[in-house]
Amino acid sequence: MSPPQVHIVVGLSAVIVAVRGETPVVLTLSRPLEVPAAGEALGLAAVPSAVGADGWAEHPGAAERDAIPFGPLDPVGDRTLELGLRRWVREQTRLQPGYLEQLYTFADRERSRVGSARVISVAYLALTREEEVSGAGEPRWVPWYEYFPWEDWRGGRPSVLDRHIRPALEHWAAGGSDPAVSRTRHSRAAVAFGWGSAPWDPNRVLDRYELLYEAGLVTEAWDDQPNPQPPQAASATGRPMALDHRRILATAMERLRGKLSYRPVVFELLPVAFTLLRLQRVVEALAGDVLHKQNFRRLVVTGGLVEATGAVETNTGGRPAELFAFRREVLLERPAPGLGLPRRKFPAGQ
Amino acid sequence: MSPPQVHIVVGLSAVIVAVRGETPVVLTLSRPLEVPAAGEALGLAAVPSAVGADGWAEHPGAAERDAIPFGPLDPVGDRTLELGLRRWVREQTRLQPGYLEQLYTFADRERSRVGSARVISVAYLALTREEEVSGAGEPRWVPWYEYFPWEDWRGGRPSVLDRHIRPALEHWAAGGSDPAVSRTRHSRAAVAFGWGSAPWDPNRVLDRYELLYEAGLVTEAWDDQPNPQPPQAASATGRPMALDHRRILATAMERLRGKLSYRPVVFELLPVAFTLLRLQRVVEALAGDVLHKQNFRRLVVTGGLVEATGAVETNTGGRPAELFAFRREVLLERPAPGLGLPRRKFPAGQ
DNA sequence: CGGCCTTGTACTCAACATGAGCATAGCCAT
DNA sequence: ATGGCTATGCTCATGTTGAGTACAAGGCCG
Incomplete structure (x- = not known):
């Protein structure tokens, strides 16, 4: 045959x-x-x-x-x-x-x-x-x-970005075979990691991982090399996975982060009833960033995404919190119901 | 073996x-x-x-x-x-x-x-x-x-929606094996086609096609049936394609429409220099809807997506139009550069 | 019991973005 | 020059968003 x-x-x-x-x-x-x-x-x-x-x-x-x-x-x-x-x-x-x-x-x-x-x-x-x-x-x-330590900004800009990733990537970019390649590499890195005038975009998870892979900064990049060279700084770039599974995970994170803002997917991860703070924490966990509490509440309540159940949760450590539930009817009302993520521009706070 | x-x-x-x-x-x-x-x-x-x-x-x-x-x-x-x-x-x-x-x-x-x-x-x-x-x-x-006559709203709401699709889909929904199925079908149709309180969402191209397929309203739905029954109203639901290619096309349209608003993809379809009206027309063609001219211009110019080239095009039928070009630097400045589509809420106009 | 710490919830405000429309500019044909 | 056409500039009301102040209502501890 x-x-x-x-x-x-x-x-x-x-x-x-x-x-x-x-x-x-x-x-x-x-x-x-x-x-x-x-x-x-x-x-x-x-x-x-x-x-x-x-x-x-x-x-x-x-x-x-x-x-x-x-x-x-x-x-x-x-x-x-x-x-x-x-x-x-x-x-x-x-x-x-x-x-x-x-x-x-x-x-x-x-x-x-x-x-x-x-x-x-x-x-x-x-x-x-x-x-x-x-x-x-x-x-x-x-x-x-x-697997992706640099993606969690909830405690502020992860230090690994400036301490390891940036210098290593810049070294890689500078080492391009010709000036044009170097320029492209620099610009790609700037867009992906938000250097220079470019802002950090929490989506773009895949771009970032792929860049690290190309630059040989993650362990997986050396897997199929004939002389398995020891990736020096690779320990700082997160835990490796088998085959290309970390790339797949990056894709998943990117997709999920993107989808948060226009489809009510978070609720799949939550019990039917939850406090608004719990909802917020879950969103923050996924988005890898911290949100403004009052505005988040406004968004989610007046946006019709959730409805009060009447019940309350008392073990909050403070005033009891009302329990809310996803409001399915929102699907019939708005074209792209999600949480437009009320960012917080500055340091910390409540 | x-x-x-x-x-x-x-x-x-x-x-x-x-x-x-x-x-x-x-x-x-x-x-x-x-x-x-x-x-x-x-x-x-x-x-x-x-x-x-x-x-x-x-x-x-x-x-x-x-x-x-x-x-x-x-x-x-x-x-x-x-x-x-x-x-x-x-x-x-x-x-x-x-x-x-x-x-x-x-x-x-x-x-x-x-x-x-x-x-x-x-x-x-x-x-x-x-x-x-x-x-x-x-x-x-x-x-x-x-292939998708109901997706083009530039000339107003396509009449096939009310004349053929809605009655047929409602008939299909009503004919569900049990009340729960009927309710689900109704609600899915409402969300996909924007009936009742739901608005028409230009994305959701795939949802709509799949619904028509399930309801047997497109020719392809009958292809593998043992008794190839003649789809009655199928001629009103657009030209069929081979195998599941129309579904693939629907996926493409949906993706492209979605991407328009957060990535500068339109420019792949245009020459390097173009007038703003040309750009607008292309976007409208893809989105299947009409935009507000002055606001579109504002969005695109002050948003830094394009830059004037200095040249003009004279055969516009009116005042000559300046020629613009895509401004690559925007990628370095904004996280999701695209055209947030300045909708027009009412009838027609300029 | 009363203060104090904690979290929840309401409301205000300024800045900015967006939808809509008016007005003017500058070409062409008659 | 006049009217028809598209291009372009500008205003205005409204909505959305980031940020913060203020107050509510539990538990805990002296």
């Missing part, structure tokens, strides 16, 4: 996000499922196992890296990609995420090889309330800012 | 958009390339040909339907999906689109079968200036509103 052929694996992967208190967490497997290697049948249930010779452990360190839930599409049984993904997630984590949205399809030859097969991985974003997870693969919830 | 296996085709398809005068146009092939059928080698050059027994002509009418450019990924040669797509587009249309963005990955078992293979199609959006196209497959530019 025809020329020597490279096997294609259509994989489905899920970034499953929840919020624990004020921390966004992602579901990761420290012991991922083995993926069928070239020549094996596709779309049959994969068997959990230690990492084998031809599985994930292709490049150094991969075995110990966190991975997101992943499984191949069953071309016969799975009617749609989304159904296939739900199946996998259920099997691997016993979670039934309510909200599920396709993110992006990754297929770079060099960045997501598994064994010798070419991997096409379709990534999804799932939102859920935090729950106990269990199952093969040792699932656990990891705070997403462990 | 393992159980009876279904072949997977990873296809790359492109919605290539340009604007001719005040009409957005999409590149379609009236005689699409044949796709390798089950059992054949993947990723080798497909050969243009009349539609064969196991190719596109699976369901009635498919042969005569417009299709968008499409080609399989070469798992060995194509380093990335984007590069693979560029290769296909070049070969099939001789175009070299500048802007290219991944849209979505479609893989519904029932909606995109080719022969017996399972098709995973990764769709891209490409923006370009209109050019002569040629090549196998007889490429030509087709106004996109021919």
Whole structure:
């Protein structure tokens, strides 16, 4: 049968996000499922196992890296990609995420090889309330800012930006093969990280990660290098993940941050009733920035996004807070109902 | 080698958009390339040909339907999906689109079968200036509103909405198997089409199309039915396309409309120098709505998106118009530079 | 019990953005 | 020059947004 052929694996992967208190967490497997290697049948249930010779452990360190839930599409049984993904997630984590949205399809030859097969991985974003997870693969919830320390501005501008990232990126930019390349690199870095006149844009998570990758400042960038050079400052640029999973996570964060402002997605992460401060904290956690309390309340209440339930929560540490619930009718009233994020321009305060 | 296996085709398809005068146009092939059928080698050059027994002509009418450019990924040669797509587009249309963005990955078992293979199609959006196209497959530019007549509100609310779509959709909603289903359907239709208190949202192109599909009001919905029932009002719901290509086009329109307001993408569709009216007309064409001229100018000029070139265009039919150009520096200044679309709330006017 | 700390909630204000329309400028054809 | 046309400048009312002040209502502690 025809020329020597490279096997294609259509994989489905899920970034499953929840919020624990004020921390966004992602579901990761420290012991991922083995993926069928070239020549094996596709779309049959994969068997959990230690990492084998031809599985994930292709490049150094991969075995110990966190991975997101992943499984191949069953071309016969799975009617749609989304159904296939739900199946996998259920099997691997016993979670039934309510909200599920396709993110992006990754297929770079060099960045997501598994064994010798070419991997096409379709990534999804799932939102859920935090729950106990269990199952093969040792699932656990990891705070997403462990992977992206520079994305959390709630405590002010993260120091790693100026202490490590900026000098390293500038060094990289300056080292461009010719002046034009250097200029492009500088400008890209400025836009992505908000240097010079450019402002920091909380979205653009992916731009930033990709820049760090290109500049060799994240561990993953060295995975497939012939001489696995030790990334010097890489320890400052967050915890690495398996394959290109950190890139997928960056995509998820970017999408979620963007969507916050025009779709009522936060409520997927909250219980039915919540105080306004809780809602605000969750939004802040995701956006990685601090908001103005009174204006947030105004936005959300007079904007018709929530409605009072009448009940109150008393253990607030101060005056009891009213409990609110998402107001579904808003979908019928406004074209793009979300939280336009009442930024806070200056230092701190209430 | 393992159980009876279904072949997977990873296809790359492109919605290539340009604007001719005040009409957005999409590149379609009236005689699409044949796709390798089950059992054949993947990723080798497909050969243009009349539609064969196991190719596109699976369901009635498919042969005569417009299709968008499409080609399989070469798992060995194509380093990335984007590069693979560029290769296909070049070969099939001789175009070299500048802007290219991944849209979505479609893989519904029932909606995109080719022969017996399972098709995973990764769709891209490409923006370009209109050019002569040629090549196998007889490429030509087709106004996109021919496929979506209800999306063009420039001449006021399209009459097909009230004359055909609304009654038909309401009939469909009312016919739900149980009251809960009926209620859901009504509400979905109201949100998507802006009935009742809900406003018309120019984005949501995909929601609308999918609703029409589910309700059996577009021709494609009947393609795979065992008894190909003649869709009655389907002629009012726009020109059909092959397979699920119209859905892909809807996705592209939605994405493009959305992106207009926060990324300077329009300029990909315009020559380097243009009058403000031309810019406005192009935006209007894409958004499917009419804008307020003076405010549009204010937005775009004081917003720093364009800069005067000094040159003027004289054949305007009135006072000569200054020629403007996109001002790249805006990328360094604002987080989300785009055209926040100065709507016009009332009838017509200047 | 009363002060004080804490968080919740109401309201005000200035700055800015947005929708709408009037008025004037400058070309062409008659 | 006059009228028709599009271009462009400017005003105005209203809405939205960032920021802050003030007061409410619990718990805790002396």
